[in-house]
Structures are given as C-alpha cells and as structure tokens.
Amino acid sequence: xxxxxxxxxxxxxxxxxxxxxxxxxxxxxxxxxxxxxxxxxxxxxxxxxxxxxxxxxxxxxxxxxxxxxxxxxxxxxxxxxxxxxxxxxxxxxxxxxxxxxxxxxxxxxxxxxxxxxxxxxxxxxxxxxxxxxxxxxxxxxxxxxxxxxxxxxxxxxxxxxxxxxxxxxxxxxxxxxxxxxxxxxxxxxxxxxxxxxxxxxxxxxxxxxxxxxxxxxxxxxxxxxxxxxxxxxxxxxxxxxxxxxxxxxxxxxxxxxxxxxxxxxxxxxxxxxxxxxxxxxxxxxxxxxxxxxxxxxxxxxxxxxxxxxxxxxxxxx
Amino acid sequence: xxxxxxxxxxxxxxxxxxxxxxxxxxxxxxxxxxxxxxxxxxxxxxxxxxxxxxxxxxxxxxxxxxxxxxxxxxxxxxxxxxxxxxxxxxxxxxxxxxxxxxxxxxxxxxxxxxxxxxxxxxxxxxxxxxxxxxxxxxxxxxxxxxxxxxxxxxxxxxxxxxxxxxxxxxxxxxxxxxxxxxxxxxxxxxxxxxxxxx
Numbered sequence: 033x034x035x036x037x038x039x040x041x042x043x044x045x046x047x048x049x050x051x052x053x054x055x056x057x058x059x060x061x062x063x064x065x066x067x068x069x070x071x072x073x074x075x076x077x078x079x080x081x082x083x084x085x086x087x088x089x090x091x092x093x094x095x096x097x098x099x100x101x102x103x104x105x106x107x108x109x110x111x112x113x114x115x116x117x118x119x120x121x122x123x124x125x126x127x128x129x130x131x132x133x134x135x136x137x138x139x140x141x142x143x144x145x146x147x148x149x150x151x152x153x154x155x156x157x158x159x160x161x162x163x164x165x166x167x168x169x170x171x172x173x174x175x176x177x178x179x180x181x182x183x184x185x186x187x188x189x190x191x192x193x194x195x196x197x198x199x200x201x202x203x204x205x206x207x208x209x210x211x212x213x214x215x216x217x218x219x220x221x222x223x224x225x226x227x228x229x230x231x232x233x234x235x236x237x238x239x240x241x242x243x244x245x246x247x248x249x250x251x252x253x254x255x256x257x258x259x260x261x262x263x264x265x266x267x268x269x270x271x272x273x274x275x276x277x278x279x280x281x282x283x284x285x286x287x288x289x290x291x292x293x294x295x296x297x298x299x300x301x302x303x304x305x306x307x308x309x310x311x312x313x314x315x316x317x318x319x320x321x322x323x324x325x326x327x328x329x330x331x332x333x334x335x336x337x338x339x340x341x342x343x344x345x346x347x348x349x
Numbered sequence: 350x351x352x353x354x355x356x357x358x359x360x361x362x363x364x365x366x367x368x369x370x371x372x373x374x375x376x377x378x379x380x381x382x383x384x385x386x387x388x389x390x391x392x393x394x395x396x397x398x399x400x401x402x403x404x405x406x407x408x409x410x411x412x413x414x415x416x417x418x419x420x421x422x423x424x425x426x427x428x429x430x431x432x433x434x435x436x437x438x439x440x441x442x443x444x445x446x447x448x449x450x451x452x453x454x455x456x457x458x459x460x461x462x463x464x465x466x467x468x469x470x471x472x473x474x475x476x477x478x479x480x481x482x483x484x485x486x487x488x489x490x491x492x493x494x495x496x497x498x499x500x501x502x503x504x505x506x507x508x509x510x511x512x513x514x515x516x517x518x519x520x521x522x523x524x525x526x527x528x529x530x531x532x533x534x535x536x537x538x539x540x541x542x543x544x545x546x547x
Contacts (some may be wrong), residue, residue: 034356044464048408142468142469142471143469213445214372214444214446216444216445217469218440218444218445218447218468218469218470219468219469219470220445220469227482239370240370241370241372241445241446242368242370242372242445242446242447243445243446244448244471244474245472245473246474247445247474261407
C-alpha cells in the first residue's frame with residue numbers, strides 16, 4: 033500500500049487524555065484533498081513492531097498544507113496510542129495512508145444531526161467545515177465525561193455556537209435521544225461516533241422511530257484487542273503463522289511477509305475480509321462489517337480485529 | 350435478451366408490506382393500486398396514524414371498498430394533479446419515521462417519488478408496488494422529451510417523432526427508461542413493433 037511520509041509540525045495537549053498532532057509532508061508537497069469524515073491509517077514503528085491505527089482527519093478539507101489528527105490515550109493501549117502520546121514530538125517522522133472516507137455526509141439530506149461522544153468528535157471536526165461551507169442545516173450534540181475532557185468544545189462553541197449543544201456527564205448532562213429524534217423534519221440524517229453503548233443507543237432509537245436505514249450513519253473504529261495466542265495456516269502462501277496474544281491476525285500475517293489487503297484496520301470497511309477454508313473451533317468475530325448471518329456461517333473473517341479459539345484455522349491467503 | 354442478464358438500474362418492485370417501526374404511514378395509490386392498499390389493510394390495521402391518497406381510474410376504481418376499509422385519513426381525488434398537490438401538503442406536516450408506500454403504474458410511482466425527493470425522502474425510504482400495467486415512461490436521449498405509457502418494444506417519441514427502442518436502462522432521477530433511435534443507421538428500416546409492456 034502506498035504511503036505518505038510525514039513530519040510532525042505541532043503537538044498540542046488538548047485534554048488530559050487527548051493530543052492533537054499536525055502533520056506536514058516530508059517532500060513539501062500538498063496533501064491529497066479529502067472529504068469530511070475521512071480517516072488515515074498512521075503507521076508507527078514501536079521498537080521494531082509496526083502498529084497501524086486509523087485516525088479521523090479533523091482539519092478543514094480545504095486545507096491541503098497540513099493534516100490534523102487527535103489521539104486519545106487508551107487505558108488498555110497495546111502500544112499505539114501510548115506511543116503517539118509519549119514518543120511522538122515535533123519533528124518526528126511517521127507514515128500515513130491516503131485518506132479514505134467511510135463516514136461521508138449524505139449530500140442529499142435536508143438536515144444533519146451529528147452526535148459525538150468523547151473522542152468521537154474527531155470525524156465531525158472535518159465534516160463541520162463541509163456543512164458550514166455548504167450552508168447546510170445541522171446540529172451537533174456533543175457529550176463528554178467532564179468539562180476538562182470536552183476536547184475542542186470551546187473552539188466549537190466559538191465557531192458554531194447556536195448549532196452546538198454540549199452535554200457534560202459529570203454535571204448530569206445527558207442526551208435525550210428519544211426527544212431529539214422524535215420530531216425531526218423529513219429528510220433528516222443522523223450521524224453518531226463515540227463509545228459503543230452510545231452508537232448502539234442512537235442506532236436503536238432511530239430504527240425504533242422508523243428512520244430508514246440509509247438515514248442512520250455511524251463510525252466506530254475498534255482496536256484489535258488482546259486475546260489468546262493461536263495458529264493460522266495460509267493456504268496460498270503455504271505457511272504457518274503464529275498470532276501472539278497482543279497482535280492481530282492481520283499484523284501477524286504482515287509480519288510473516290504476506291501482503292494482505294486492508295484499509296481501515298478497525299473492523300469497519302470490509303477490505304481485509306478473508307475466506308475461512310477450514311476451522312475446528314470458534315471464530316471470535318469483533319468487526320462491525322460482516323452480517324450476523326455471515327459471522328455465524330464461519331466462512332469469512334476480518335483479520336484486522338477478529339481472532340479465533342481453535343487448533344486449526346486455514347485462511348485463503 | 351441473453352438469459353440471466355438484467356440491467357442493474359432496472360427497479361425491483363415488491364408487494365407493499367407495513368414497516369412495523371414506522372411512526373406514521375403515507376400510502377399513495379392509483380387505479381389498480383387500490384388493490385395493493387386493500388391487501389395491505391388486510392394484513393393489519395397498524396397502530397400508527399395512516400393517510401391514504403387514492404386516485405381511481407376508469408378501468409380500476411376501488412373507492413367504494415376503500416371508503417369502507419380505511420379507518421381514517423382517506424382522500425379520494427379524481428386527478429393525478431390533485432393527488433400530487435395533496436401529497437405535497439401532507440408531507441409538510443410529517444416527520445422522520447413516516448414511511449411512504451406507493452402503488453400504481455411506473456409512471457405514477459416515479460412521479461410521486463419526485464415529489465417525495467423534494468422533501469429529502471430517497472428511493473430507499475419508499476416502498477413501491479407495480480400494479481395495473483407494465484407501460485413505461487420513455488426518455489428520448491435525442492430530444493430529452495418523456496413519452497408516457499409506451500406499451501411496445503419500439504415507441505414514437507412525443508417530442509421529436511423519432512422511433513425509439515425502449516431499453517431496460519432506467520433513470521431514477523428522470524423516472525423513465527432510456528429510449529434511443531432505432532433506425533438511425535437505416536432510416537425507415539424498423540423491426541417489427543410488438544406490444545410487450547401491456
């Protein structure tokens with residue numbers, strides 16, 4: 033996969049847990065243009081081991097001189113977000129992929145309701161530029177733990193004042209989803225990005241109110257997580273690959289020198305989907321891409337976030 | 350046409366079925382489409398409010414039965430124009446969660462769809478049942494006129510008079526099938542004209 037070499041031009045501590053990084057290109061050229069909601073995958077070499085994490089671009093899509101991402105330090109980081117927070121400083125070099133948008137605005141919508149929880153604000157940061165430029169009808173509902181954790185809240189208030197509502201959990205602020213989604217005009221679309229319970233609650237509330245599926249949008253990148261080690265057999269490459277506890281299947285496959293397709297590495301896009309040829313145990317599906325029926329069939333797996341508990345697993349790679 | 354081949358732009362219509370999670374139901378039907386409404390009501394009278402807009406046709410008029418069966422919100426109007434006006438004013442009063450059901454000819458359904466599109470309701474948010482006729486609206490790629498109710502494999506363009514081959518390729522934006530001149534290379538040399546969309 034072709035990558036862009038970048039240099040860190042600025043680092044800002046936004047909240048106790050969130051850092052904002054500004055990237056410029058090593059070759060001095062302009063970045064590719066992107067659309068609001070896009071993300072890039074940042075490749076990090078942590079003591080010889082490569083981590084590749086997806087992060088939403090949060091700058092203005094009109095600005096191609098720099099890319100902006102924000103990284104939340106995860107409590108159970110396998111190393112990626114910790115590395116960004118502790119080892120990356122102004123002048124550091126990184127590699128990123130070209131931007132991909134899996135969370136695009138619906139251009140035909142008459143109204144947009146954006147619902148963000150915590151670090152889930154990031155994809156909306158770039159979408160807001162697009163909505164503002166298009167003079168679109170929108171509202172942003174932003175929930176966070178406590179005042180000091182409301183990343184970019186002041187900046188958003190200054191730019192979008194009346195279209196923004198903040199909900200501070202520590203002060204009893206809660207989004208009443210039923211009330212919010214009950215009397216919306218026809219042609220409204222809802223977008224949610226945040227912690228899993230919030231994403232599920234928005235999707236369920238909208239569906240129960242009869243909103244058509246195509247008007248409900250969500251994005252939720254997963255990190256691969258830690259599990260039991262297991263072994264896989266790659267049929268085409270004719271090799272055995274050991275997947276350690278703290279490594280994803282995709283990472284282990286790459287480490288073994290086999291090129292596998294990927295885009296988001298967070299269980300969302302479906303690009304890394306692989307056919308399961310044989311297995312004698314349980315596939316532990318963690319992705320948001322396969323349907324429940326596909327997961328139950330045991331014929332496909334997303335190696336970026338899913339794992340297995342079995343003696344034998346043969347993949348078509 | 351090669352067997353097993355179909356053009357992806359050709360719409361797939363189903364039988365109308367209630368969306369159980371809807372917060373209100375709006376049903377728009379024409380002529381024989383009245384039967385689709387009756388079938389729907391036979392399945393269930395939903396808990397949520399319903400509105401039915403119906404325009405009868407000379408060969409298919411289910412007004413009498415609909416008056417007996419529809420519990421509320423029935424509007425029987427004698428022209429398509431009045432139906433579309435009523436549709437427009439009704440959509441102004443509804444919220445997200447409303448589900449739209451349309452039954453009638455393709456021409457009628459896509460004319461209704463165009464009104465709904467103005468309110469931000471997309472194709473995926475409507476359910477359509479084709480009733481009464483297979484007659485097609487045809488868009489002339491040469492003069493851009495739309496010819497209605499074409500029942501034959503080749504139809505005469507109402508705009509420029511060219512003889513148009515009726516394709517399966519459908520435009521949701523125009524609500525019509527593509528028609529292109531059939532005798533451009535050998536004027537007057539026409540294949541046999543047959544009724545295949547009765």
